[in-house]
Amino acid sequence: MEIKLQVDSLTDQAYDILKQKIISKQFPPGMRLVDSQLAKEYGISRTPLRDAIRKLHEDGLVTNYSGRGYCVFQPTEDDINEIFEIRRMIDVAAATKLINEILPNDKEAYATIESFYNEFSADVEREGFIKADEDFHDKMVLMMGNARIYNFYVEIRNQTRTFRRRTSSDKERMARAYNHHEKICRGLLDLDLNAATEALTDHIELSRRNALEDLE
Secondary structure (H helix, E strand, O other), rough: OOOOOOOOOOHHHHHHHHHHHHHHHOOOOOEOHHHHHHHHOOOOOOHHHHHHHHHHHHHEEEEEEOOOEEOOOOHHHHHHHHHHHHHHHHHHHHHHHHHHHHOOOOOHHHHHHHHHHHHHHHOOOOHHHHHHHHHHHHHHHOOOOHHHHHHHHHHHHHHHOOOOOOHHHHHHHHHHHHHHHHHHHHHHOOHHHHHHHHHHHHHHHHHHHHHHHHHO
């Protein structure tokens, strides 16, 4: 299907389309992005395509290889270890702030975590697992009230989308992840920092191991 972009904001439109194709894995890890081919496909000049690809590079979704040009981010083992170490640090920091400062004094925040807990407990079919997982972690970090940390977290999470494959279709993985989510929520609701951080650490470690397994 041929895609034609509107004249206004061509770079932004091209960026949104390329980003979605990367995240949905229509453009798989390691795929080379050739601006001339993409410009022809979308019916625009190469300049906005180049600018969109550079923006994706800044987001960490595209890598610039000498001699090959720009390619979709394809992680190494070190990349995966670093990404999940950062996620663990931010998630634990979020849980700490929620338990020590926010949840005891904010009924709306408490109700938000409670709704996630009820969702995880009631879920059977695991439909929409990836979205539910991302929504939960994003919301937890967002509730910290620190926009810079949240924006950085979203960038890191976007990178995991480029290589996250089997988890969304592996029932055993999903069951274990949902079990972790229940424990995380229960720790938050009980204001039990040890329980919440232990469950978070187990959850992030599981995700890290799954990512490394998929890399092989």
